[in-house]
Amino acid sequence: MSATLQLFATCAKGLEPLLFDELNQLGIPQVRQTAGGCWFDCSLEQAYQVCLWTRLANRVLLKLGECFVKQAQDIPLAVAQTEWEQVFAPEDTFLIDFSGRHPDIRHTQFGAQLVKDGIVDRFREQLNQRPSVSKEPDVRINAHLHKDKLTWYLDLAGESLHKRGYRQQQGAAPLRETLAAAVVIRAGVDTTTDVVMDPFCGSGTLLLEAAMIRYQLAPGLQRSYWGFQAWLGHQHSLWLQVREQAEQRFAEAIAEPSARFYGLDNDPRMLGIARQNAERLGLSHVCDWQVGDAEHAEPAVNAAEQHTAPLLICNPPYGERLGEEVETLLLYRRFGQQLRQQFSGWQVAVLAGDETLLKRLKLRSQRKYKLFNGAIETLLATYDLTVEQAEFTQTQSNDLANRLRKNYQKLEKWAAKEGVNAWRLYDADLPEYNAAVDVYDDCIVIQEYAAPKDIPPAVAKDRLWFLIDTLASELPFKAENMTLKVRQRQAGKQQYQKQTPRGLVRIVHEYGVQFEVNLSDYLDTGLFLDHRWARRELGKISADKSVLNLFAYTCSASVHAAMGGAKEVVSVDLSKTYLAWGERNFHLNKLNTRAHQFIQADCIAWLREQRPQQRYDVIFLDPPTFSNSKRMDDVLDVQRDHVQLLKLAARLLKDDGVILFSNNKRKFKLDSEALAEAFLVAEDLTKRSISADFERHKGIHHLFKVRHSG
Incomplete structure (x- = not known):
């Protein structure tokens, strides 16, 4: 095999320029940057050095061969031309990582099978033996098909190089070590750095990657497995020499431990993991871990007493789960205030989910870099707090x-x-x-x-x-x-959707009545505020009356009716969950639920099934603007269907009874002529029902009192 190896180092999107610089600093000549990594030619010793020292590459791939692909069967024939018996022994196991597509190859599993067939064919032809495939292989082969060109490689790393070996446990939102290294490099960490602080340190990845750079600790020293160990071109003595040189560099640098690394986190368990990680790296004596809140963090050192500006580097929470956005935003806001007030003289780097989070810091950034944590796009911003930082004004x-x-x-x-x-x-x-x-x-x-x-x-x-x-x-x-x-721009009670559980529950009151509201777990809270006048009006006219509440939701109107002295209240709703909620509202107000009915049913179907002999004094009808629930027999459109709905309800209304009909369709038009034909008359109560907090949007709902006209 030639003494010069052709290698491709892969990296995450956005890290290519940093990887290019890193390879040059390692003494690799003629590095060629491209999308997804860098190409370079080097000696075996340099290949070992890249594997051991790269902080940014995910894999180091040794090119073995390439071919043009017109049809699928071209692949095993071309792959079999490689001298695989000189790459690894037949008793070693292997695995194919295949990527790319072709008109004949639409699945990566099929592509991997074709490459495997070529390798096996070569071994059988040359040695009359065949190696076995394993999910934990001795040798990993990488094959990439781009357009009509297939290239195959030996993966010298064997598994992703972000797996340094020091992190055996991690938090809920781990930061890849390669990305962490990119962050601290962009932040300015080098072999002269004196102080680094992370007030959101978690398991310590950012700080430990920074400490490894400062004390010249090769990131690959903790790894126990390498893909080149089963490679027949591997020279063990040369590899040991490269390792020993790296160990010596670290020993010399750590002999004078002048730089300090300070981690702060509000989770003691995560700090325990950080301590273990630092100990595995031999860096525990230069790291300080403390339980604390980033919003009240104080500088670990006095910046004025330092020869160089101390660094604060952090990756605050992104607030990705629904319900966390507000807390996350305010966290950034308070953290920005703390930085301005307490960290004058510091250099700061913040990795955030997007620009809107960074804006909440209200700091003027020096530079911004787009980076990727796996598939998640992030933004790194650097700040110089040695100059006056004024809050942005808008x-x-x-x-x-x-x-x-x-x-x-x-x-x-x-x-x-x-x-x-x-x-x-x-x-x-x-x-x-x-x-x-x-x-x-x-x-x-x-x-x-x-x-x-x-x-x-x-x-x-x-x-x-x-x-x-x-x-x-x-x-x-x-x-x-x-x-x-x-939600969409509509106040109508459309479909009741469950959200990420958080359990922010409160008891609120209106006009002497109490209700349970859930502010976090559903799209709506359990109480429609704009209908409070209608609920109170229902209570006023319900004394000694029989009341039917259709589309009852959490039965807030039913509670008002019962509190107003109704003889019986029948609440009908499709949702068992909301009816149970309604019963809790009855209990809150010390009402006897056994005196009332809670019926789970499709309201329209239920109305059709009822006999006119069972009639009510008051009916409260508050349908959704539109509903196509799978559990309903029909699709409901309140504008189209309101006359039919009122006619069905009127069948169950006593001769002198009243229907309170409300809806939230913004441009709703009552069809008075059609109602008159059904011997119904409506009085518009909308203006009276709009309370002070909704008077800015008088079209928030419509309310009518409907009676028999004959």
Whole structure:
């Protein structure tokens, strides 16, 4: 085999320039950067050095052969031309990693089979033996098909080089070691660094990768398995020599441990893992791990006393799960405040999920780099806190803050006087901040409306987060009591969707009645605030009456009717979950559920099945705007179907009875003529039913009192 090897080092997207620089620093000549990695020619000793020292490459691949592919059977024939008996022994196991597609090869498993066939054919022809395939192989062959060209390699690493060997346990959102190395390199860590701090350290990956660079510890020294160990071109004595040189460099660098690395995390278990990782690397005596909160972190050293600016490098939570967004945003906001106030003189690097999170820090960045943690796109920003960092100002911020303060001051007083503690604070009052904000006692629920099609998603997201940021700074609500929901621009009670469980439950009151609301686990909370007037009106007219509540949801209207003295309340809803919730609302108000009925049924089908002999004094009818639930027999459109729905309900209404009919379709038009033909007459109560917190959007709902006309 030639003394010069042709190698390709792969890396994550975005790391190619850093890998190019790293290979040059390792003394590799004529490195050629390309998408996904770098090509280079080198000696065997240099190949060992790259495997041992690269902090950024995922794999180091030795090119063995290539061919053009016109049809699938070209592959085994071409692969069999490689002298595989000089690559590995027949008693060794192997595995094929195949990537790429071709008109004849649509599955990677089929492609791998073709390459395997070529290898086996060669062994049988030359040695009359064949090696076996294994999921834990001695030798790993990488084959990549691009357009009509197939190239195959020996994987010298054997498994991804991000597996350094020191991390045997990890947290819930691990950062790959190769990405961590890229982050600390971009942050400026080198062999002269004196102080590095990570206030979100988790299992310590960022700090340990930084310490390995500072103390010249080769990242491959802890690995026990290499793909080249079964390669027949492997020279064990040369490999040991390369390892010994690396061990000597580390021993000399760590002999004078002047640099310190400080990790802070609020999870003691993760700090325990970090300590174990540092101990495996021989770096425990230069690392300091403390339980603490990043939002209250204090500098590990006085920057003014350092010869070089200390570094703070971190990867705060991204808040990817629904329900975590608000807490994550406010975490970044408070962390940015702490950096400005306490870390003057420091250099800072923050790896975040996207630009909107970084904006919450309110720091002016020096540079930004797009990086990938596996398939997740991230953004690294660097900051120089040695210059004055002023908070960014935005012209619209005062308008939004003023509107929120004004609404809160006005409506809080109104709500207290009215006897309610659940009310709407804001409803897209400023069109660019397209959301509704509801207060539930000591909590806030932010409901994002779908942005217009001409607004870029990134702009809409940034505006939403600015709204949340302003809410947090201007109003007296804790971050853990703020919840974000995303819905289409419609107030109608469409489909009730379960969200990621979080369990933010409160008891709220209106007009002396109590309700359980769940602010985090469903798209809606269990109480439609705009209908409180209708619920109270129902209570006023229910004394000694029989009441039917259709599409009852969590039975809040039923509770008002029962509290108003109804003889019997029948609540009908399709959902068993919401009816159980309704029974809890009855118990909250010390009402005897045995005196009332809770019926799980499709309301339309149930109405059709009822005999007119069972009639009610009052019917509360509040259907969804539109529903196509799989459990319903029909698709319901309230505009199209409201007359038929009212006619069905009127069959069960006493001659002097009343139907309170409401819906949330914005441009709903009552068909009075069709109702008249059915001997029904309607009185529009909509204007009276719009309370102070919804008067900015008078079309939020429609309410009618319907009676028999004859």
